[in-house]
Amino acid sequence: MxxxxxxxxxxxxxxxxxxxxxxxxxxxxxxxxxxxxxxxxxxxxxxxxxSTAMLQPARALLERAGLWEDLAPHAAPLQIMRIIDAGGDEPEPRVTREFDASEISDQPFGWNFPNxxxxxxxxxxxxxxxxxxxxxxxxxxxxxxxxxxxxxxxxxxxxxxxxxxxxxxxxxxxxxxxxxxxxxxHRYGQKALVFAATHLIPHENVSTEVHRTGGPFTLVPLPDHNGKPCSAVVWMDDGRLAQERMDMDVATFEAEASKRSCNHFGPLTLVSRRQAWPIISQHxxxxxxxxxxxxxxxxxxxxxxxxxxxxxxxxxxxxxxxxxxxxxxxxxxxxxxxxxxxxxxxxxxxxxxxxxxxNRASQAKSGIARDARAAGLSALYGSAGVRKMLMQMGLGMR
CATH class of the missing domain: 3.50.50.60 (FAD/NAD(P)-binding domain)
Incomplete structure (x- = not known):
């Protein structure tokens, strides 16, 4: 046929x-x-x-496809992108920088949805x-x-x-x-653990990346879960370590995840299964x-x-x-x-x-490389012109 x-x-x-x-x-x-x-x-x-963050330019295509109207009620706005460097001797923030969508637009950077x-x-x-x-x-x-x-x-x-x-x-x-x-x-030897977690401190529509070693630990806003603030989490690290965490009991895993997040939103409580995805770069x-x-x-x-x-x-x-x-x-x-x-x-x-x-910078293991990453973050953020240009490039704006 x-x-x-x-x-x-x-x-x-x-x-x-x-x-x-x-x-x-x-x-x-x-x-x-x-x-x-x-x-x-x-x-x-x-x-x-x-979860997927649909950035500003994506909305126009979703509207053309007749999808946006039904997706909009489920959207978690992403107003601020927060980057934390926690590459010191202890897992705690030492450099925190925020990129606010209001600097370049009257709309949020985008909207997050569960896949x-x-x-x-x-x-x-x-x-x-x-x-x-x-x-x-x-x-x-x-x-x-x-x-x-x-x-x-x-x-x-x-x-x-x-x-x-x-x-x-x-x-x-x-x-x-x-x-x-x-x-x-190119294969990095990394895996990404993905899961959803609730926390005590509201995310206030802030997407947060915590950098230490092995890859970023990212919390992306989701709508509340049973009345509690909730985020989608992507935890990138060495593949062997990621697999070990997949096999942990829930309480041990929650403690490890909370520590890796620097307890930024308080203790994390797992509200979904864990999944692991291999990380590659390919074109x-x-x-x-x-x-x-x-x-x-x-x-x-x-x-x-x-x-x-x-x-x-x-x-x-x-x-x-x-x-x-x-x-x-x-x-x-x-x-x-x-x-x-x-x-x-x-x-x-x-x-x-x-x-x-x-990603290579986020994998940094040595103290010197971590210090260079923190210094680079501060330098990029320090220039308003560069900061705005990076935000526009990230959105795919011309």
Whole structure:
């Protein structure tokens, strides 16, 4: 059986579903496939317990995709980004700097959402669009392209003919490999522990990064949990240490996490399962080939610092959507895809390298390296012009 569509999206994660909703809302006929049905309940087995900070520019795309109105009631605003250096002999703050969104905008830096909730709302949106066909339990297996279109074989034996194939199938992308696009990968030996925790002191919409060694310990605001202040936590460290913490009993883990946070919001109480994710840096050598565009982790992967990952993915989608709307008759042709590569590649490369440098600095073990990191933070913050420029760059502003 062969079906036809304008766009086939390989991968139904958050980026793939956002792309499906955005292109479907714009009137393109979309088929999106993923081997795993999305888990849309945070308490269910297999739920993605990470959270995502949608930065300011992301809101425009979410509005275009018809998603923002339903997401807004669940948003936890991120008004202030606080960075703490705790690299001294004892795990306590020695340098604290705050970056306030009011310096550059009348809006917060962004809004934080649990990933499982994003999937729930995106699934509902796709279901409301007659232009989107979302198929789970199915993966893409083979790709054949020609100047006029692409044919993709699926794991259920069917085939899809499309003008454009969007590879949103993750860091091990099958469509990227089928298109013959290579990647460059760096492994840090780190893992990120992710979980949600309540605390006594309100976060007041402040996202806090605590740097000591091994990687940052980040607390990102979530809505209150059972009447108590709550944050999503990402704790990056050496992979062996992270695994040991995965195996700790809850009381011991809470004590260790509270200590690593410098008790900034008071004792942390675990309110979710713990999950561990390997940390790598990776980017594709090209973002397109004949009839294929790479987005999200098929195109770029980086450590979870500065909320860059998914927001870069949304920039990928917005760029493709603009190009498709500007020339609907040229959907997926060489001109469109060459323009996409040129529009996104430099920005992606710069951000991947920038986050790589920040992560290496956050891993600092020696006292000299920690002192240099603290001095660098103070120097960057000390210049109002530099501070504002860094905040604007972080948001992806031009």
């Amino acid at each position: 062969t079906d036809t569509c304008d766009i086939l999206i390989s991968g139904g994660g958050i980026a793939g579903m956002t792309a499906a909703a955005a292109f479907g809302t714009a009137g393109f006929k979309v088929i999106c496939v993923d081997p795993t049905p999305p888990v849309t309940n945070g308490a269910a087995e297999g739920a993605d317990l990470r 499982w909730l994003l999937r729930r709302e995106m699934l509902d949106r796709m279901g409301a669009l007659d232009t989107v066909d979302f198929r789970t339990g199915i993966s893409t297996t083979r790709l054949f392209t020609r100047m006029g279109g692409a044919k993709v074989s699926l794991s259920d034996g069917s085939r899809i003919e499309a003008k454009l194939v969007i590879a949103a199938d993750g860091r091990g992308s099958a469509m990227r490999a089928a298109a013959g696009i290579s990647v460059r990968t 594709a050598d090209r973002l397109s080939s004949e009839r294929v565009a790479l987005i999200a982790e098929a195109a770029h992967v980086m450590p979870p610092i500065g909320a860059q990952g998914l927001n870069m993915s949304l920039n990928d989608i917005a760029t493709l959507l603009d190009l498709a709307n500007a020339r609907p008759d040229g959907l997926g042709d060489a001109e469109m895809l060459d323009t996409y590569h040129k529009a996104r590649y430099r920005d992606i490369t710069l951000r991947v390298h920038g986050i790589d440098l920040l």
